[in-house]
Amino acid sequence: MGHGTGQESTHEHHIIPFATYLKVFISLLVLTVITVAAARVDFGALNAVVAFAIASVKAGLVLAIFMHLKYDDKLNRVIIGSSVFFLIILWIFCILDIFTRVGQSSTL
Amino acid sequence: MSTAKTGSGYHHAHHYDSAEHEYVSSKQGVWLFLCTEILMFGGLFVGYAIFHHIYPEIFKVGSKFTDWRLGAANTVVLLGSSFTMALGIYYSQKKEQSKAVAMLAITILCGAIFMGIKYIEYSHKIHLGLLPGSWYTADPASLVKYVGDMEIPSNLPMYFSFYYMMTGIHGIHVLVGMGLIAWVMIRAMKGEFGPHYYTPVEGVGLFWHLVDLVWIYLFPLLYLVS
Numbered sequence: 001m002g003h004g005t006g007q008e009s010t011h012e013h014h015i016i017p018f019a020t021y022l023k024v025f026i027s028l029l030v031l032t033v034i035t036v037a038a039a040r041v042d043f044g045a046l047n048a049v050v051a052f053a054i055a056s057v058k059a060g061l062v063l064a065i066f067m068h069l070k071y072d073d074k075l076n077r078v079i080i081g082s083s084v085f086f087l088i089i090l091w092i093f094c095i096l097d098i099f100t101r102v103g104q105s106s107t108l
Numbered sequence: 109m110s111t112a113k114t115g116s117g118y119h120h121a122h123h124y125d126s127a128e129h130e131y132v133s134s135k136q137g138v139w140l141f142l143c144t145e146i147l148m149f150g151g152l153f154v155g156y157a158i159f160h161h162i163y164p165e166i167f168k169v170g171s172k173f174t175d176w177r178l179g180a181a182n183t184v185v186l187l188g189s190s191f192t193m194a195l196g197i198y199y200s201q202k203k204e205q206s207k208a209v210a211m212l213a214i215t216i217l218c219g220a221i222f223m224g225i226k227y228i229e230y231s232h233k234i235h236l237g238l239l240p241g242s243w244y245t246a247d248p249a250s251l252v253k254y255v256g257d258m259e260i261p262s263n264l265p266m267y268f269s270f271y272y273m274m275t276g277i278h279g280i281h282v283l284v285g286m287g288l289i290a291w292v293m294i295r296a297m298k299g300e301f302g303p304h305y306y307t308p309v310e311g312v313g314l315f316w317h318l319v320d321l322v323w324i325y326l327f328p329l330l331y332l333v334s
Contacts, residue, residue: 013131013303015201016194025191032183032327036176039332048160051328058324066194067317068310073132076139083143087150091157098158 118305170267179331189218200306212293219286240269
């Protein structure tokens with residue numbers, strides 16, 4: 001879409017059809033049921049990973065369709081991607097610190 | 109104001125090249141704001157991950173006091189509100205004013221239901237004395253029916269620090285979102301939006317969907333951890 005220079009104000013935005021919104025909503029409800037069902041199954045150490053993965057599928061649907069990223073300016077994807085990127089950096093370095101401490105006897 | 113409306117057309121602010129330029133720039137601004145929101149909530153999530161790793165038992169016991177049915181109900185309410193918010197934008201784009209207003213009204217109603225359920229949950233915990241940090245006053249004997257023979261860890265109040273901080277900040281976002289939706293709903297009633305100008309509905313919608321996104325992660329973390 002560029003920066004709008006030369007774009008006329010009559011430019012039509014992509015309107016996502018009603019049926020698509022409805023399908024996404026139903027998918028989100030189904031995924032919520034799956035989230036609850038998955039919590040009743042013990043995946044051992046993968047419990048949190050499974051819950052996080054299902055939540056991320058739901059988040060992806062909301063971002064792509066409800067938040068229009070699928071049809072949006074690519075720059076907005078870069079913006080949101082950058083925040084996720086820095087969050088992952090924060091996450092990784094904290095996890096590296098906590099998981100590699102040896103012989104800790106914390107009194108926190 | 110440097111903007112003006114004439115008939116069906118929309119006159120963009122003078123410092124933009126065109127209405128499209130204004131729309132794209134405004135939306136980018138909202139996305140940048142959403143980045144700061146993600147990083148703020150993200151810090152809390154990282155803190156949760158760290159303490160969940162160090163003290164898994166407090167999260168195991170703490171989640172016994174959250175009712176997954178209420179959490180699931182709130183998840184459905186919030187997903188529904190995101191759906192109606194998206195439709196509010198959809199009908200604004202199509203200049204179906206009364207439908208857009210109705211969808212925005214339902215969205216506000218869903219926000220209110222969400223806060224109502226939160227009120228029930230909070231008052232239940234406050235009644236038991238399950239408060240964060242040094243405000244924690246719960247009598248262990250009154251907790252037996254929730255935790256059974258599980259031992260109450262001495263640092264259980266930390267679970268409630270996470271619980272109230274994460275759901276509290278999220279709840280404030282729901283209230284702010286409801287206010288913002290009321291604002292665009294009033295403007296929609298005045299017939300200010302149509303295919304050529306619906307930027308405020310879109311921006312407020314993005315904010316509301318982010319509030320939904322945060323809850324999508326909070327629900328399994330606080331209600332379903334075992």
